[in-house]
Amino acid sequence: xxxxxxxxxxxxxxxxxxxxxxxxxxxxxxxxxxxxxxxxxxxxxxxxxxxxxxxxxxxxxxxxxxxxxxxxxxxxxxxxxxxxxxxxxxxxxxxxxxxxxxxxxxxxxxxxxxxx
Amino acid sequence: xxxxxxxxxxxxxxxxxxxxxxxxxxxxxxxxxxxxxxxxxxxxxxxxxxxxxxxxxxxxxxxxxxxxxxxxxxxxxxxxxxxxxxxxxxxxxxxxxxxxxxxxxxxxxxxxxxxxxxx
Numbered sequence: 001x002x003x004x005x006x007x008x009x010x011x012x013x014x015x016x017x018x019x020x021x022x023x024x025x026x027x028x029x030x031x032x033x034x035x036x037x038x039x040x041x042x043x044x045x046x047x048x049x050x051x052x053x054x055x056x057x058x059x060x061x062x063x064x065x066x067x068x069x070x071x072x073x074x075x076x077x078x079x080x081x082x083x084x085x086x087x088x089x090x091x092x093x094x095x096x097x098x099x100x101x102x103x104x105x106x107x108x109x110x111x112x113x114x115x116x
Numbered sequence: 117x118x119x120x121x122x123x124x125x126x127x128x129x130x131x132x133x134x135x136x137x138x139x140x141x142x143x144x145x146x147x148x149x150x151x152x153x154x155x156x157x158x159x160x161x162x163x164x165x166x167x168x169x170x171x172x173x174x175x176x177x178x179x180x181x182x183x184x185x186x187x188x189x190x191x192x193x194x195x196x197x198x199x200x201x202x203x204x205x206x207x208x209x210x211x212x213x214x215x216x217x218x219x220x221x222x223x224x225x226x227x228x229x230x231x232x233x234x235x
Contacts, residue, residue: 040228042225045222
């Protein structure tokens with residue numbers, strides 16, 4: 001009964017070769033997030049979608065892009081992966097962002113990216 | 117200033133004993149939420165417990181309880197009757213009140229605490 005699904009769980013790519021990570025959700029949540037987590041560190045938010053509105057974090061490199069073709073799916077595109085982009089990439093969802101409310105985020109299992 | 121502080125470098129607890137994981141936070145918003153997540157070695161972030169800033173009582177979820185001291189800005193996680201499967205990294209996170217534009221919508225995580233349960 002997985003609610004937030006990430007594919008693949010493990011991805012190996014070559015230096016500079018574009019790679020796409022996938023996230024889907026069965027919760028019908030309005031918000032989807034992408035986090036980068038390096039070893040023994042806290043997750044770092046890259047960007048999020050509120051419905052179709054894209055919100056980029058100020059310090060997210062241009063090398064990282066995202067697409068959300070519909071409510072259920074969200075993709076993370078890394079245009080030219082570098083060795084420093086090797087990390088766990090976590091997708092999360094939350095129901096909404098309504099004023100005055102705080103919503104829990106549900107995380108997927110993550111995709112561990114290796115760059116060779 | 118860090119918004120979420122978790123300073124314990126690593127914690128050890130004997131199986132079946134209780135353990136407290138510390139978390140302090142910093143915000144000027146009156147409305148916020150505090151979360152604890154567990155991350156085992158497999159990588160998935162598992163939601164454990166939530167405390168809203170206006171909640172009068174401490175949150176509890178099974179063996180997990182949150183010792184919320186608003187004036188001191190602390191939200192410590194208490195795990196009772198530790199089990200071997202509790203060995204993992206634990207993250208405290210805060211989300212401040214969402215604005216109409218979606219600003220402040222993100223979770224701010226602490227650096228995490230590694231908990232090891234000894235048999």
